[in-house]
Amino acid sequence: MTRSICIIDCNNFFCSCERIFRPELKNKPVIVMSNNDGCAVARSNEVKDLGIKMGAPMFKIKDLVQRHNIHVFSSNFALYQDISCRVQNALRDFIPNIEIYSIDECFFDLTDFLPPEAVTDYAHTIQKNILNWVGMPTSIGIAPTKTLAKIANHIAKEQPSFKYVCNLSDPQTRQRYIKHFPIENIWGIGQRSAHKLRLRGIGTAAELAQMPLKRARQLGSVVLERLVMELNGIACITLNTQPDHKQSITVSRSFGQPVYTKNDLEASLIHHCLRAAEKLRHQKLAVKHLLLYVRSHKHHTTLKKHHYHYEFPVATDDSLQFITHVKQATKNLFQPGIRYAKSGVVLTGLLLKKDVMNDLFIENKTSHHLMQALDQINKKFGAETITSASVPHNNRWRMRQDKKSPRYTTHLDELPTAQA
């Protein structure tokens, strides 16, 4: 039976979030920048029309920004995450089982919910209501597999006649559209694979769909083989509405300005560890493996050691245990005279806190109540209200974020004000 797999995707998500609270920016060019205001990570349609590419560095587009009076925002993830939850909750009113694929996309399956001929109308209803309730414009793609639904979604945005909903369930319609769909735009085909395929004369989704499975596997392993099947309407990538817990947690940042001292490096790592531990506790997980790393400025090759690994004898979620290792790591890694550009922490070997095996012979040093109190206070009064006394007081490594909008929906002192 042909399934009605749907993907809903917020249009220019970060830009649209900013516009919800600045309605005067509708139809005006808007850009949202990456951390440190380094490059463009979201562009409104007006900006795309100016030819500014995804990831374009600020210093290269400064002139265009001025000339066209583009509104630039630093990224405001507290706001985006909250709007994302609102969109998801609105969507659940229409279909309870959704797969949250990213901050601005969800998959869902309408097969057992509606007859195929009713699906397109329902998608329009969902779309209209999310726009009314949350203020977020969206696009919806519908097809028998996730890969084809992503293609439909792409077409829904590009071709105005679809009004942001494209249904490729019908094989003839589908054939007509994938004939002209470039492989670069297929979900799962990156630059490398696209180049490889083009060299072999394959340039469109339809051409890739024709590839024999054996050949696909040989060329791009099981990943490409699956993709070819998906293009032919055979579902290989299943919907996952009950995801497992995370496999890894990362906190890393490029510095707002170059860092040369051990203290600054240590301060940044401690900060990242505290954030990572917070995330860990929030997801009710504990970690076995800790990785701390530093990066020097590009082309700086005299840096010998970048990584510090540690395996906890008993999985933990205790911020204070991490900090001990930061001291050790900085001692190991720091080299004077290096211009450091970035640091980070990666937690892997994650398991549910309730499944942690204690070791009889190791004293359990985790201070649950302390950590609980820490999280509650910081949640209520703002990040880093309470932190460890060993966190050095200095901000040299922090991000540049000059154009950040208020966190309208998550911080009481940043609420929007209505004018009478």
Next chain:
DNA sequence: TCTGGGGTCCTAGGACCC
């Protein structure tokens, strides 16, 4: 001068064991 951050999955290759 200035180019993000947080994820997932897959493969190859090394270490080790029998």
Next chain:
DNA sequence: TCTGGGGTCCTAGGACCC
């Protein structure tokens, strides 16, 4: 001294996504 192969587990790195 030289001689095998199969299995597992782990890690680093690649490719990709948003």
